[in-house]
Amino acid sequence: MRALIFSVSAGGGHSRAAEAIKDYIYLYDPDSEVKIIDTLKYINPIIDKVIIGSYLKTIKVTPSLFGKLYDYSETDFGLATISSKINEILTYRLLPLINDFEPDILIATHPFPTEMLSILKIKHKTELPTMSILTDYAPHSFWLHPCIDAYIVSNADMIPEMISKGIPKNTIFDIGIPIDPKFLTEYDRKETLAEIQFSTDKTTILIMGGSLGMGKIEYIYEELLGLENDIQIIVITGNNKKLYYELMKYQNISTKGKKTYIIGFTDKVNKYMQASDLLLTKPGGLTITEALICKIPIGVFSPIPGQEEKNTEFLVKHNLAVDLSHGNSTKETIENLLSDPNNLLAMKENCSKFSKPFVGRDIYNLILKLIKTNQA
Structure with missing residues (x-):
């Protein structure tokens, strides 16, 4: 298996989830090749420094501002559109990497690369199966985009809200957040x-x-x-x-x-x-x-x-x-x-x-299923 995992180093959770998926793939298939990409840093280290630096500073110094942006981005179409346009411009920087690595599956553990994978599928730049790992216990619109083949969620409470926002039920899997084996x-x-x-x-x-x-x-x-x-x-x-x-x-x-x-x-x-x-x-x-x-x-x-x-x-x-x-x-x-x-x-x-102690096994089996379906 060849897997590309796209994360973002905002806090520790997204990166830890990416590392956990990598560990589980190697655990069940030692001959695999898995690469984790710190997405924004890969695209442009300056952009990464500005965005991640601003995020970390905001949650440390003025967390209430972060909360307002969180709520505002959930309801305001304008802010979401601006974010999507920026993401679309950045997305195409990932294509050479994907083409060179020739993965069997694309996985995201952060909203930014999740949207990027969605854009690549919508624009028919890739037909590879895509998976997004939601690393919290409630969904936010920033995570939810069309053409993602599998959303991994931490609990069943998230499913009705995601369906109400247009995510097909058959793409949502209550498997859990992956943690280090x-x-x-x-x-x-x-x-x-x-x-x-x-x-x-x-x-x-x-x-x-x-x-x-x-x-x-x-x-x-x-x-x-x-x-x-x-x-x-x-x-x-x-x-x-x-x-x-x-x-x-x-x-x-x-x-x-x-x-x-x-x-x-x-x-x-x-x-x-x-x-x-x-x-x-x-x-x-x-x-x-x-x-x-x-x-x-x-x-x-x-x-x-x-x-x-x-x-x-x-x-x-x-x-x-x-x-x-x-x-x-x-x-x-x-x-x-x-x-x-x-x-x-x-x-x-x-x-x-x-508790979901079998999350690693279940995600690995789903990855295999997505790859086989895509190659059929």
Whole structure:
């Protein structure tokens, strides 16, 4: 199999999904050739720097502006048309790459390349099968375009809305968001806690803010210190080195009777999820998917307005999470959650229902089916 995967390095989720698909293809077909393209960077590094730089700055400095643009682009035809025109101009830069590589399938893990693949199909520049992996828990119009042969979605709730926006039902597959195959490795909870000198009998709470270590992590941590509950805390700061060094003063000491362990960037997030009873996090699509695989209840904070707020709505609706981003204080909400062990147990059981551990196998089989149909 020869596969071209088009991603965009906006945050970590889109790239992680692309890497996961690549890993699964090689897992099931080691003789394959798979290439991941950072689409905007490939087309023009300056354009990539401007667009991605602006995106990251907006969600860090003025997330409310990003939320307004998210909502506006969902309803305003003018803004969508401008975006499509720009994308159409950029799209043709991909043709030489596609022709040279001669792939059997084209896959996108971001809205920009999804639209580009749609344009190539509409303009009859390619007849190759195309697949788009939606990396959140609610659809947005920026993802949805004609002539995409398969849309992979994280949950069945997304399907009616996508159909209402013109996407054929037979092109939507509730398979799930792909995660690194290594994430399925199981770790012994007691061994993990012993490694960091934690008790195996106390409630363990994990705090993280995605690969960028974003959100009000320090505030959440301070709120936990005020709990009456006997807890211990793990904090993963990701690539946020400033936050890491600020919190390191709490490493392996008991603050207000609560022991803390600080971790920077790690590729063993699943190890610490499996050792914890509750995850407090920003609701990025990949992080949610990983949490569901680990069957860990979630407390959501600092959602990016728009996409992550929609993710939060999904989680709360299905009793997979509590929302810490507004309303009651974090302290009160978590105290209420921990007051009855059945609360966490019910959420954990719900996580099992929405977990999709066979996502890699199912996507691989669908890719094979699309390729065979196209070659028939």
